[in-house]
Amino acid sequence: MKIVMLGAPGAGKGTQAQMICEKYGIPHVSTGDIFRENIRNNTELGQQVKSYLNEGKLVPDELTVRILLDRVAKEDCANGYVLDGFPRTIPQAEVLTQKLEEMNDKIDFAIDVEVPDENIIRRMSGRRSCPKCGATYHVTYIPPKQDGICDECGSALVQRDDDKEETVKERLNVYHKQTQPLIEYYGNAGVLKTVDGTKDMKEVFEDITALLEE
Ligand code: AP5
Numbered sequence: 001m002k003i004v005m006l007g008a009p010g011a012g013k014g015t016q017a018q019m020i021c022e023k024y025g026i027p028h029v030s031t032g033d034i035f036r037e038n039i040r041n042n043t044e045l046g047q048q049v050k051s052y053l054n055e056g057k058l059v060p061d062e063l064t065v066r067i068l069l070d071r072v073a074k075e076d077c078a079n080g081y082v083l084d085g086f087p088r089t090i091p092q093a094e095v096l097t098q099k100l101e102e103m104n105d106k107i108d109f110a111i112d113v114e115v116p117d118e119n120i121i122r123r124m125s126g127r128r129s130c131p132k133c134g135a136t137y138h139v140t141y142i143p144p145k146q147d148g149i150c151d152e153c154g155s156a157l158v159q160r161d162d163d164k165e166e167t168v169k170e171r172l173n174v175y176h177k178q179t180q181p182l183i184e185y186y187g188n189a190g191v192l193k194t195v196d197g198t199k200d201m202k203e204v205f206e207d208i209t210a211l212l213e214e
Contacts, residue, residue: 001026001080001212002105004087006182007113009171010120010127011197012204015136016113017084019205020212027076030084031068033134035059036160040131053162056170058088058178065095080108088179097189110186111208113197117172124168128157142201 001024005013014030021028035053038046045067052059068086071077087093100106115123126139130150137144137157144151162171186192193211195204 001109002100002107003080003082003212004107004110004186005082005084005113006110006179006186007197008115008117008120008175009168010123011113011115012123012201013084013113014134015142015201016111016204016208017082018135019201020082020208023209024080026080026082028084028134029068029071029077029081029086030134031059031064031086031088032084034067034071054167056162056167056174058174061089061091061095064088065092068092068096069099087182090181090185093182093185107186107189107191109193109212110182110189110191111211112183112186112192112194113204114194115197119198120172121165121168124163125165127163128159130155131158 003020005017007013014028014032017028017030020026032053035046035049039050039053040046045063048063049059058064064086068083072081072083087096096107123138123141126141128137128139128144128148129135130153132155133150133153135150135152136142137150144157148157149155150157162168183192193208195207195211197204199207
């Protein structure tokens with residue numbers, strides 16, 4: 001099963017992607033996580049992409065596509081994957097469609113997690129994530145059992161650099177201009193499924209699994 005997660009920054013794509021991956025035993029491929037890990041480790045890629053992430057801009061398509069295609073070519077992706085944060089532009093989606101077509105394959109589902117902009121800023125300011133295992137929390141809505149500590153691996157939770165209000169507003173602008181057109185793209189491909197992302201995260205997950213299994 002090959003799934004693309006769509007939705008604004010902070011809509012809950014990562015939260016839902018992790019739950020889908022656990023249930024179906026397929027890897028969670030997040031271009032944002034790959035970039036952040038490289039920034040943390042100060043790799044050459046990390047140095048190339050740092051300013052884009054900090055300013056809420058998109059990393060250029062050519063570089064992003066190369067990183068993504070390398071990742072999905074790995075053995076653990078052979079039986080499917082959940083793409084979170086990719087594609088983000090029509091050219092990225094076109095390359096992905098073309099590469100899959102060359103292998104007689106396609107995206108099975110594109111899940112759009114719908115959340116209005118006004119809810120997004122509130123969510124982002126409360127988000128905390130684990131730099132080690134990638135688990136995501138919210139100080140109010142989805143708190144860890146122990147304040148500031150990851151339930152999964154015990155690491156100290158951090159706030160993302162791009163979750164400042166000004167950067168979030170820029171990321172929302174970029175989303176509406178460059179990423180939202182993908183909803184129509186995958187609608188035309190006949191694989192679009194839409195869920196109400198304002199519900200509790202467990203209800204959103206139930207809605208998603210119902211759509212995947214209908
Ligand atoms: P990326 O990491 O992909 O960020 P994003 O798309 O902006 O999405 P987020 O990770 O911020 O949010 P999310 O939807 O996953 O929400 P989450 O589940 O965490 O990209 C970051 C940057 O990398 C980009 O700006 C760009 O620079 C670069 N980049 C990445 N991919 C790229 C690409 N393909 N091309 C070019 N550049 C690229 O949830 C948010 C919060 O809400 C959490 O605190 C969570 O606990 C909480 N929450 C989740 N669900 C619920 C719920 N149902 N109710 C209440 N709270 C909830």
